[in-house]
Amino acid sequence: MCIFCIFVHILLWESFIWALTFGRSRLGAHGWALTVGRSRLGAHGWALTVGRSRLGAHGWALTVGRSRLGAHGWALTVGRSRLGAHGWALTVGRSRLGAHGWALTVGRSRLGAHGWALTVGRSRLGAHGWALTVGRSRLGAHGWALTVGRSRLGAHGWALTVGRSRLGAHGWALTVGRSRLGAHGWALTVGRSRLGAHGWALTVGRSRLGAHGWALTVGRSRLGAHGWALTVGRSRLGAHVWAPVIKGSVGRPHQKQL
Structure with a gap:
């Protein structure tokens, strides 16, 4: 969790489409939900927990660590557990991963998906829907893009940078630091x-x-x-x-x- 603590102490993103939290926060969304740390997480589409937390979802569920995991669609465990799925597969570590709907990697791995993609660490990430990187990575997406740290970011929908970086977008642009900011x-x-x-x-730090x-x-x-x-x-x-x-x-x- 060192990567999350450097730039984002508490990251809470809540929307009708999806929601994501980093740290000890909760998160819920009509589309999907993901928690990283000792938090719970549930979603109508899918749910994922990393750590000592549980997780359940109507679509699928995944746990990484000493936790269990089960789902109507598929289930995956990494560690001393088994794993099997009907529609996609996930790897955690230096492994690859591919899926019909989406793919997620945690560590120094890449990740790509038709719906969306997310990388946590020093990895890149790109997706037709959206992309997000946390750390020293870049990120770009047709829908939106967000970078946290000393990275740039650009997107047709919107773009946000936190640090000493600039940012520009057709929809809106925001910079935090010695930069300007404007949006629609x-x-x-x-x-x-x-x-x-x-x-x-979106909140960065302990703020809402x-x-x-x-x-x-x-x-x-x-x-x-x-x-x-x-x-x-x-x-x-x-x-x-x-x-x-x-x-x-x-x-x-x-x-x-x-």
């Missing part, structure tokens, strides 16, 4: 803030975030807006389009205050 309808918080959204929500379209807070400030809102430091800011506020200023529509 998403939300992100970095720090001890909250965040939530009807479409999706929520907004009808999207919301972003940076520092110890809150922020909410029908379109979007952003705060930098202890200041607020809101605008119909968007406006950044720095050092106690309040944003106005179609304005930027520095």
Whole structure:
């Protein structure tokens, strides 16, 4: 869990399509759910736990460690356990893995899938639906892309970078650090803030975030807006389009205050 602790202490991503948590957090989604650590996880589509946790799902279930695992579709265990599946296979370690629906690798392995792909560690990842990397890896996807660390990221849907990196996207772009940020309808918080959204929500650190379209807070400030809102430091800011506020200023529509 060292890779998760470096850049993401608590990563909670909740949406109608899928949800993912890293650490001791829970996660649920109509499509699928995944937990890494000592957390539980359940989903209508599938569920996966890594560690000493249990896991169950209507579609499939997987446990890695000293846990059991069973599923109507398939089941896989890595360790001193057996494993068998009707539709796909998963490997954990330096092995490959392939599946008709999706594939997942944990460690220094690659991974590819028609639906989506996820890598955790120093691996790359690409998918037609979306892609996510945690660590010093890159990531790109037609739907969206996210990088955490010193990596770049670009996507047709949206892109987000956390650190000293830039980011740009046709839909929206956000940078946290000494960079600017603007968006049309998403939300992100970095720090001890909250965040939530009807479409999706992302938190980096011990913070949450929520907004009808999207919301972003940076520092110890809150922020909410029908379109979007952003705060930098202890200041607020809101605008119909968007406006950044720095050092106690309040944003106005179609304005930027520095």
